[in-house]
Amino acid sequence: MSVTILGIESSCDDTSSSVIRDGVMLSNVIASQAVHEAYGGVVPELASRAHQQNIIPVVAEAIKRAGIDKSELSAVAFTRGPGLMGSLLVGTSFAKGLSVSLNIPMIEINHLQAHVLAHFIKETPEDDHAPSFPFLCLLVSGGNSQIIKVNAYNDMEVIGQTIDDAAGEAFDKCAKVMGLGYPGGPVVNRLANEGNPNAFTFSKPHIPGYDYSFSGLKTSFLYTLRDKLQEDPDFIEKNKQDLCASLQATVIDILMNKLRKAAKDLNIKEVAVAGGVSANSGLRDAFLDHAKRFGWKVHIPKFSFTTDNAAMVAITGYYKYLDQQFCPMDAVPFSRVLN
Ligand code: KG4
The missing domain is CATH 3.30.420.40 (ATPase, nucleotide binding domain)
Structure with missing residues (x-):
C-alpha cells in the first residue's frame, strides 16, 4: 500500500x-x-x-x-x-x-x-541522486552551521557546530553594515562575483575540533570598515565588490577547512550541503572543486x-x-x- x-x-x-x-x-x-x-x-x-x-x-x-x-x-x-x-x-x-x-x-x-x-x-x-550512507552534511542556514554525520534516515550525529553566529548570519550582518538590505547573503553573493577575493584579509577562528565560529570574522569586517571609512567616507561604495568577494571567500574557507578535516578523519567521501547558504555559488564551486581534488562524491541540492x-x-x-x-x-x- x-x-x-x-x-x-x-x-x-x-x-x-x-x-x-x-x-x-x-x-x-x-x-x-x-x-x-x-x-x-x-x-x-x-x-x-x-x-x-x-x-x-x-x-x-x-x-x-x-x-x-x-x-x-x-x-x-x-x-x-x-x-x-x-x-x-x-x-x-x-x-x-x-x-x-x-x-x-x-x-x-x-x-x-x-x-x-x-x-x-x-x-x-x-x-x-540521493547520497548513500554514511555521508557528511554541511548544514548552513541563517540560524545554524553544523557538520552532521548521517548514518541513516533517522540516525544523525552533529559532530561540529557554530559556537556563536551562523554562516548565514555572518553574511547578513556584514551586508547590513554595508547597507545592502536583508537578507544580505544573496546580494553579497551577486557582488562577490564581480570582486577580488584577495583584496582584503579578515580574521579566521582557531578553535579545535569541527566546531565553527563566525563572530571574530564579523568583528574584523566591522573594524576594517570603521578604519577605512575614517580615511575615505566613500570607501564602502568604491569597494563593495571586493569587500563582498573577500568576505565570501573567508566564510567559504572557514566552512570547507573543518569539513575537509572531518571527511579526512572519518574517511568519508560522500559529502552533501544543505540549508539556505548552500544557494551560494562560491560554496557550490568549492564543493565541486573538492570533488575533483579529493575524490568526494558531492551532493548539492536544487535551489528550490x-x-x-x-x-x-x-x-x-x-x-x-x-x-x-x-x-x-x-x-x-x-x-x-x-x-
Ligand atoms: O535556511 P534558510 O532559508 O533559513 C533559515 O532557516 O535559517 O537560510 C537563510 C540564510 C540567510 O542568512 C541568507 O542570507 C542565506 O541563507 N543565503 C545566502 C545565499 N542565499 C541565501 N547566503 C549566501 N549566498 C547566497 N546566495
Missing part, C-alpha cells in the same frame, strides 16, 4: 505545504511573506499572523496540486522546531486539527533533519530545496512513517535546538 504524507512547514517566514507519495513529490506550495522587507529582518509577531492567513489556502493548494483527495493521506508531518515559537505554533496547531479531523497520525519533524533529508526528495520516480520548504518536511515524515515514529497530540513546538 502506498504511503502519502502531507508536510507542513512554518518555522520562520515561509508557509509551505507539500504532498509526498512513496518518496515522490506530488506538490510543494510555498507562500513567502513580503511584510518583513520594510523592517530589515523577520518580525516574529507579523510572521505568526501571516502564517495564520496563509496556512489554510496553502495546504488546500498542496492537496489540490497533488491531485489527491485528503482522505488518501496516511499522516501529517509538521515542523516542531527549531524556529520562531509563534510561527511554529500555527503549523503545529493546524497539524493537530487535521490529524483529529482525518483520524491520521501526526509526525513531528526537526527542521534541521529535514534540511538534510531534502536530498532524498524525488521529483520523479526515476530520480536517483535549499530554502525552507515543506517537501523536506514531508520526505522526513515519510521515513519516520516507515519507522512508525508518530507523536502524541500534546506535542509542543520548541524554538531552540534540543541537545
Whole structure:
C-alpha cells in the first residue's frame, strides 16, 4: 500500500505545504511573506499572523496540486522546531486539527533533519541522486552551521557546530553594515562575483575540533570598515565588490577547512550541503572543486530545496512513517535546538 504524507512547514517566514507519495513529490506550495522587507529582518509577531492567513489556502493548494483527495493521506508531518515559537505554533496547531479531523497520525519533524533529508526528495520516480550512507552534511542556514554525520534516515550525529553566529548570519550582518538590505547573503553573493577575493584579509577562528565560529570574522569586517571609512567616507561604495568577494571567500574557507578535516578523519567521501547558504555559488564551486581534488562524491541540492520548504518536511515524515515514529497530540513546538 502506498504511503502519502502531507508536510507542513512554518518555522520562520515561509508557509509551505507539500504532498509526498512513496518518496515522490506530488506538490510543494510555498507562500513567502513580503511584510518583513520594510523592517530589515523577520518580525516574529507579523510572521505568526501571516502564517495564520496563509496556512489554510496553502495546504488546500498542496492537496489540490497533488491531485489527491485528503482522505488518501496516511499522516501529517509538521515542523516542531527549531524556529520562531509563534510561527511554529500555527503549523503545529493546524497539524493537530487535521490529524483529529482525518483520524491520521501526526509526525513531528526537526527542521534541521529535514534540511538534510531534502536530498532524498524525488521529483520523479526515476530520480536517483540521493547520497548513500554514511555521508557528511554541511548544514548552513541563517540560524545554524553544523557538520552532521548521517548514518541513516533517522540516525544523525552533529559532530561540529557554530559556537556563536551562523554562516548565514555572518553574511547578513556584514551586508547590513554595508547597507545592502536583508537578507544580505544573496546580494553579497551577486557582488562577490564581480570582486577580488584577495583584496582584503579578515580574521579566521582557531578553535579545535569541527566546531565553527563566525563572530571574530564579523568583528574584523566591522573594524576594517570603521578604519577605512575614517580615511575615505566613500570607501564602502568604491569597494563593495571586493569587500563582498573577500568576505565570501573567508566564510567559504572557514566552512570547507573543518569539513575537509572531518571527511579526512572519518574517511568519508560522500559529502552533501544543505540549508539556505548552500544557494551560494562560491560554496557550490568549492564543493565541486573538492570533488575533483579529493575524490568526494558531492551532493548539492536544487535551489528550490535549499530554502525552507515543506517537501523536506514531508520526505522526513515519510521515513519516520516507515519507522512508525508518530507523536502524541500534546506535542509542543520548541524554538531552540534540543541537545
Ligand atoms: O535556511 P534558510 O532559508 O533559513 C533559515 O532557516 O535559517 O537560510 C537563510 C540564510 C540567510 O542568512 C541568507 O542570507 C542565506 O541563507 N543565503 C545566502 C545565499 N542565499 C541565501 N547566503 C549566501 N549566498 C547566497 N546566495
